[in-house]
């Protein structure tokens with residue numbers, strides 16, 4: 001009898017223990033869930049909200065993981081917590097605005113973030129914090145234009161400019177690279193071998209920042225008076241130095257003073273680049289004048305000539321770079337510019353701009369694949385740019401770039417500059 005009672009009690013005790021254990025487990029699970037909810041809504045969300053645009057909080061990282069390639073549809077995010085003073089008390093559905101910008105509240109208490117969303121027939125883009133974007137936005141390497149009201153303009157094409165800097169590297173180049181890095185802008189540097197020897201660390205940094213390594217000969221001689229082999233040697237020597245210090249040779253070339261013909265271009269072993277806008281910075285030595293020569297005078301496809309060995313030029317560039325970006329321009333390397341326009345660069349061929357009219361001509365040449373004289377086709381291109389672009393300043397310099405600069409007194413001036 002006693003044993004049976006005892007066994008019965010034991011069984012009851014065991015059941016009680018099991019129930020208590022399950023209850024404790026259930027309580028723990030509920031507690032963990034509550035803590036998680038508290039962390040996400042109470043801590044992460046207000047931080048993301050307060051930091052505002054451009055933040056990289058943990059919430060953003062979580063959201064970013066969900067992002068796929070291309071402009072995906074915006075995700076619905078839970079509404080910001082009551083701790084976020086800017087959003088507290090907002091219960092109306094639709095567009096909202098706070099100190100960080102405009103955002104959109106849905107009826108289910110969520111807001112759009114991290115993608116495109118069609119609202120009332122127009123498409124908008126919301127950043128990781130749910131704020132509507134305007135202007136040019138780069139999403140997965142592609143540029144999208146949103147007007148002042150945030151409405152996507154699918155047909156807008158981002159204008160591009162290639163800033164090029166000759167005769168360096170020099171003592172001011174690093175400061176210029178700092179600026180390019182800050183604004184995620186790219187430029188092309190046509191360097192002299194003798195200067196690379198003086199500043200051997202700089203080409204590597206250029207490459208790391210996505211800038212293009214250009215070859216401007218070793219010692220800046222007038223190439224038209226040199227033999228084919230002497231020209232080749234000038235370019236090989238500089239390429240060897242770039243290979244040694246930056247890990248790869250130049251991908252593009254420019255001849256000193258723009259003094260070139262078909263044979264010279266061929267001897268460089270590279271696609272040769274002239275320019276369409278000559279700032280004449282080496283002659284003016286005036287940052288304001290350099291700035292004025294560029295701002296308001298560039299158009300899509302422009303190749304701008306400057307010299308990073310001069311302090312006023314770099315000073316001007318520090319202002320030109322953010323201002324061109326503000327105007328909607330994307331600052332790219334000359335090769336990126338060619339690629340964006342669908343042009344395959346050829347060794348020994350000369351390029352001075354990638355305006356629409358020029359690109360048309362270059363594509364026609366690619367199609368016919370004639371062995372026509374490079375110089376003839378170049379002058380034809382510049383004329384074409386004149387008539388259609390209507391950009392007097394840049395077209396004029398484009399015309400003069402090959403002949404005038406080379407023949408005129410500017411030759412000796414630049415010579416003294418570059419040997420400094």
Ligand code: ZN
Pocket residue numbers: 166167216220255256257414418
């Ligand atoms: Zn030069």
